[in-house]
Amino acid sequence: xxxxxxxxxxxLAQGGVYGIxxxxxxxxxxxxxxxxxxxxxxxxxxxxLAWTFIVANGWPYxxxxxxxxxxxxxxxxxxxRVVVRPVEKAPELVIVIVTLGLFLVFExxxxxxxxxxxxxxxxxxxxxxxxxxxxxxxxxxIGVLVASLLIMLLIFAFFRYTxxxxxxxxATSNPNAARLMGVSVDxxxxxxxxxxxxxxxxxxxxxxxxxxxxxxxxxxVLIYAFAAAVVGGLTSPFGAVVGGLxxxxxxxxxxxxxxxxxxxxxxxxxxxxxxxLLVRPxxxxxxxxxxxx
Amino acid sequence: MADALxxxxxxxxxxxxxxxxxxxxxxxxxxxxxxxxxxxxxxxxTTLRTISGLLRVTRGQILFDGKPLHKMSPEQxxxxxxxxxxxxxxxxxxxxxxENLEMxxxxxxxxAGIARDKQRVFEYFPVLGQRRSQPAGTLSxxxxxxxxxxxxxxxxxxxxxxxxxxLGLAPLIVREIFEIVQTINRDEGITVxxxxxxxxxxxxxxxxxxxxxxxxxALHGPSDQLRADESVRRSYLGY
Numbered sequence: 001x002x003x004x005x006x007x008x009x010x011x012l013a014q015g016g017v018y019g020i021x022x023x024x025x026x027x028x029x030x031x032x033x034x035x036x037x038x039x040x041x042x043x044x045x046x047x048x049l050a051w052t053f054i055v056a057n058g059w060p061y062x063x064x065x066x067x068x069x070x071x072x073x074x075x076x077x078x079x080x081r082v083v084v085r086p087v088e089k090a091p092e093l094v095i096v097i098v099t100l101g102l103f104l105v106f107e108x109x110x111x112x113x114x115x116x117x118x119x120x121x122x123x124x125x126x127x128x129x130x131x132x133x134x135x136x137x138x139x140x141x142i143g144v145l146v147a148s149l150l151i152m153l154l155i156f157a158f159f160r161y162t163x164x165x166x167x168x169x170x171a172t173s174n175p176n177a178a179r180l181m182g183v184s185v186d187x188x189x190x191x192x193x194x195x196x197x198x199x200x201x202x203x204x205x206x207x208x209x210x211x212x213x214x215x216x217x218x219x220x221v222l223i224y225a226f227a228a229a230v231v232g233g234l235t236s237p238f239g240a241v242v243g244g245l246x247x248x249x250x251x252x253x254x255x256x257x258x259x260x261x262x263x264x265x266x267x268x269x270x271x272x273x274x275x276x277l278l279v280r281p282x283x284x285x286x287x288x289x290x291x292x293x
Numbered sequence: 294m295a296d297a298l299x300x301x302x303x304x305x306x307x308x309x310x311x312x313x314x315x316x317x318x319x320x321x322x323x324x325x326x327x328x329x330x331x332x333x334x335x336x337x338x339t340t341l342r343t344i345s346g347l348l349r350v351t352r353g354q355i356l357f358d359g360k361p362l363h364k365m366s367p368e369q370x371x372x373x374x375x376x377x378x379x380x381x382x383x384x385x386x387x388x389x390x391x392e393n394l395e396m397x398x399x400x401x402x403x404x405a406g407i408a409r410d411k412q413r414v415f416e417y418f419p420v421l422g423q424r425r426s427q428p429a430g431t432l433s434x435x436x437x438x439x440x441x442x443x444x445x446x447x448x449x450x451x452x453x454x455x456x457x458x459x460l461g462l463a464p465l466i467v468r469e470i471f472e473i474v475q476t477i478n479r480d481e482g483i484t485v486x487x488x489x490x491x492x493x494x495x496x497x498x499x500x501x502x503x504x505x506x507x508x509x510x511a512l513h514g515p516s517d518q519l520r521a522d523e524s525v526r527r528s529y530l531g532y
Contacts, residue, residue, distance in 0.1 A: 163399075170385045170396045177383040180345055180376075181448070182368035182400040 006135055007256040008249055013141035013210070015248020016148030020203040021218075021225035022232065022240035023155060024196040029234050031172040031192040034084070034095050038102035039200050040222030042079070044215060045106045046072040046197070047204030048114045051121050051213055061124050065205060069198050076197025077190040084193070085186070110215040118212035121205065144206045151202055152241050155195075159237075168192060224251065227273050233286020242284065247273070298323040298484050299344075299375075299452055304353035304363070306343045313339045315508040316353065321452065326478050326485040328495040328516075330529065331505035337488040338380050340505070341454050344486075345377045346370045357452065372400045374451035378441040380488075381460065386430030390421055393429050393440055397447030407447070414443035417473050435466035442474070452484045453477075459491045467491070471498050492529035496520050504529075 021039060028036045036042075046068055053064035079102065087098050123143065129136040159165035171178040171188040178185055207221055228247045232239025250272055255265035276284070297320035306314040314336050321327045329337045342348045344355055346367040355362040357375055365373065376397075385393050394414060398407045415422035418439040424432060429440055438458055445453055455474065459467040475498050478485050489495035496502055496516040504512040504525065512525065519525050 163395075166388070166392060166395060167399060169388060169392075173385040173387045174383055176347070177379060177385060178396070179347060179367045180371070180379055180383075181396050181444075182371040183396075184368065 004135075004256075006137075007252045009135070009137055009145075010141060011249030011252035012245060013145040013148075013248070014252060015228075015245035016145045017203050017206050017210075017221060017244070018224045018228045018248050019241040019244025020148050020151055020199055020206070021221055022228035022244045023152060023237055024199040024203070025225060025229045026232075026234060026237050026240040027155075027192055027196045027199070029229075030237075031168065032084075032088070032189060033092075034099065036102075036193075036196065037096070037099040038079075038106055039196070040218035040225070041103050041106035041110065042072075042075065042197055043200035043204035044218045045110050046075065046201035047121070047208050047213060047217060048110055048215070050201070050205055051114075051119050051208075055119065055121065065123075068201055068205065072201035073194040073198045075194075076200075077194035079197070080190045080193035085189070107215065114215060118214045121208040121213045123205075123209060140209045144209055147202075147206060151199060155199065155237070158195075164191070224248070224269070227270060229283075231273050231276055231283055233283025236283070236285035239283055239285030297321055298358060299486065300356040301340070301344070302354050302356070304340075304343060304355060305351045306339055306348050307351055308339075308348075312351075313508055314343065317505070317508065317510055318353075319503045319510060319513065321484060321486050322501075323451075323484050324478075324482050325500045326475070326487060326498055328487040328489055328499035328502045329505060330489060330492050330495055330502055330519075332529075333490070334507070335505040336508040337505055338456055339508075341377060341379075341456050341486070341488055344370075344375065344454060368400065371448055374449070375454065376445040376448040376450035376452070377454040378438075378445040378456065378458065380456040382434075382437040382441040384429040384432070384437050384440050384444070386428065388429055389426050390429055390432070390440055391425045393444050394421075394447050397444035400448060406449075410447055410449065414446055417446075417477065418443055435462050435470065438462060438466075438470055439473075442470070446477070446483075450483060452486060455485060455487045455489075457488055457490060459489060459494060467494065474498065492525070 021043070025036060025039055028034055049071060050064055050068040053059050053067055054061055083098060083102060087094050122140065129138045130142065159169060167178070167183050168188045168191060170181065171183055171185045175185045204218055207217060224247050225244070228243035229240050231246060232241070232243030247269060251265055251269045254268040255262045299321040301317060301319050303316045303318050304314055305312065305316055317336065317340055329340060331337050339348065343350060344362065346365060350363045357373055360373060362370055362373070362375065385396060388396065394411050398410070401407055420436055421439055421443055424436065429437065432440060442455070458470055471494060474485060477483055487495055487499060496519055499516050502513060502516050502519045503510050504519070512519070512522065
């Protein structure tokens with residue numbers, strides 16, 4: 001068995017990304033009760049946009065990064081306003097199908113516009129690894145882990161300390177009461193989707209640092225992100241983050257063992273998640289909905 | 294006769310094809326406590342929801358200080374000074390007491406004024422101050438009602454709409470809350486439109502009352518008069 005610190009660190013970096021995507025999923029689920037199945041594909045599309053800005057057009061990396069995030073925000077808000085809002089009050093199945101439709105739309109867009117070989121989109125942190133004792137930790141991985149944690153902190157701070165963040169939480173908690181306070185719940189929903197899309201795009205760019213960039217970028221990530229969100233408890237942002245880290249580490253540890261190996265690491269990770277849910281059906285930090293009569 | 298602070302003129306409100314208010318008219322003079330009475334389904338909460346802009350009128354108008362409230366958005370109505378403490382409290386259960394109060398002041402920008410008003414709310418309702426960092430969902434029914442009223446006060450209302458504050462609460466707590474409402478009305482000059490099922494209690498605190506039945510005003514008058522009225526006594530006061 002060759003599981004070592006190396007695998008755990010890889011797992012944390014991977015898990016950081018799962019955590020952010022899971023966070024984006026939880027953001028939308030908490031505010032609207034909708035699971036955005038198109039989350040990954042929207043992120044992939046935005047990451048391909050980033051590639052266009054940075055590699056194809058040759059713009060400076062961080063400028064392209066920020067621009068992509070801005071476009072992602074507008075894209076998310078527009079999707080909410082144009083596609084989701086009309087079906088908001090429809091039965092759940094309709095909404096699920098709509099987001100699945102969005103999945104197909106963005107997947108097709110990505111495949112259609114970006115043909116050709118796998119692309120590269122790495123950030124300018126330099127190649128190579130940092131040596132800590134016996135371990136070699138890739139700079140890219142450190143960057144991804146740090147950036148993921150940074151984004152999570154920013155999101156938490158936004159919701160906890162800003163007026164708009166508070167208004168969004170209020171709109172989620174009780175939309176009618178929020179309206180009575182003068183909050184535009186519709187605008188909060190657009191904001192939520194915009195934020196979620198922005199976070200997803202960032203996740204996509206981070207993943208592109210770890211792997212090559214092609215239209216299937218987020219397919220694998222999305223499934224793990226779902227698992228992470230469920231483990232953490234679909235209503236808990238903190239849980240999403242922790243869930244992500246757990247799933248990432250589990251996946252890498254399982255893949256490192258010769259017993260399980262990389263063939264079975266995916267099912268192994270999911271098996272452990274099933275076990276977690278058997279013990280705690282609401283996820284580690286989720287809350288069963290208690291309605292006070 | 295001076296114009297009242299709130300003039301509701303012949304409003305018709307519908308839920309889809311169902312007409313809930315068949316032409317309701319009443320006036321609320323500034324500085325008074327006016328109560329809307331009636332049984333379940335009479336249209337009391339619908340009236341308040343219409344005033345707050347959550348429902349649109351099909352006909353008629355609502356004038357607040359001369360301004361056409363019925364044409365304004367819920368946000369504009371709050372900014373104009375008409376604020377509601379809704380039926381069933383509707384506090385933000387996941388937010389703390391403090392955050393609930395902050396949300397009450399959502400339309401305001403003056404930090405110093407907001408802080409001062411929060412202190413005043415804690416003076417009226419000390420228990421809220423004690424629990425200010427607790428999630429609102431953990432409060433008792435009576436405390437949540439106090440929070441709902443405090444939250445409304447944070448918007449600096451000129452007219453406070455109270456929707457069934459006694460619902461589901463023990464008589465002792467209800468009496469305490471109503472005394473505080475009277476104090477607020479007296480000391481701050483805040484006009485109150487009170488919707489209540491507890492007719493005796495409502496007529497005790499209000500100056501004037503309107504009795505609604507199935508979407509129209511059946512009867513109205515000063516509270517003493519209503520209390521003495523035969524039909525009111527038999528239908529609502531039980532004697």
